Amino acid sequence: MSDSVTIRLPGAPRGKGRHRAQLVQRAGQKPRIHSHPDQKTEIYEGALRVAAGLVMRGRPLLSGPLAVEMFAFLPIPASFSKRKRLDAIERRLRPTTKPDWDNIAKVIDALNKVVWADDAAVVDGTVRKFYGEKPELVIVVRALEPQAGRLAA
Template sequence: MYDPKKSRDFKHYLKLAASKHRPKQLIEGPISLEVKVYKPILKSFSKKKKAAAEAGQLRPTTKPDVDNYVKGVKDALKNVIWKDDSQVVDLHISKWYSETPRVEITIMPIDEK
């Protein structure tokens, strides 16, 4: 299956970053996953629009879609943090603007009792 270069690079970077936080044993049970994508504020934004973007009042509606980010994150973290993508049973993803573009990932194992 074809994987575009940008997508491959994103996954490779995530895998490297995640390997620094690798658990001693891969997570095996159900997982809650939160992904926050912070995209760069556009240079064309006015001061007012820039302030609204930083405050979270203006959100990116440009590509890539949020589900494409999730696919990349799940692919990159498989066999680094958890065993299989199917373990993600709770998912929240959002896109924001920021002066410091980044992707924040929070992984919480879900206790089964």
């Protein structure tokens, strides 16, 4: 059995959205703040959990130190010229637009208890943004050797 997993989620990659908060004041009660997660993020993370569950079906959760590589293939804007579109397809042009790379990385919370027990096991990670003719998020998770990443004295 392989010590790596590749998860693909079709569609434009999303970053984790901010929690929303609102002041709730009912008659005769003290006002309070109600906080709730971003609904679009909840839906996206749910889809990611389903995609990961299909890949992990019948496999034990990955354990030990893990490395995660995330590849976000963003849609090529329709406004791009033919030349700019070709540059995007051939990876000479990379997206500097939202979602931010750190917010893309945060969606791996959805993989808790599906791919690994807790994302604290992730000790190494990268996020790379590209344009793609087929927008999708690709996540590669692999187990690291215990001594991998050791610094030379």
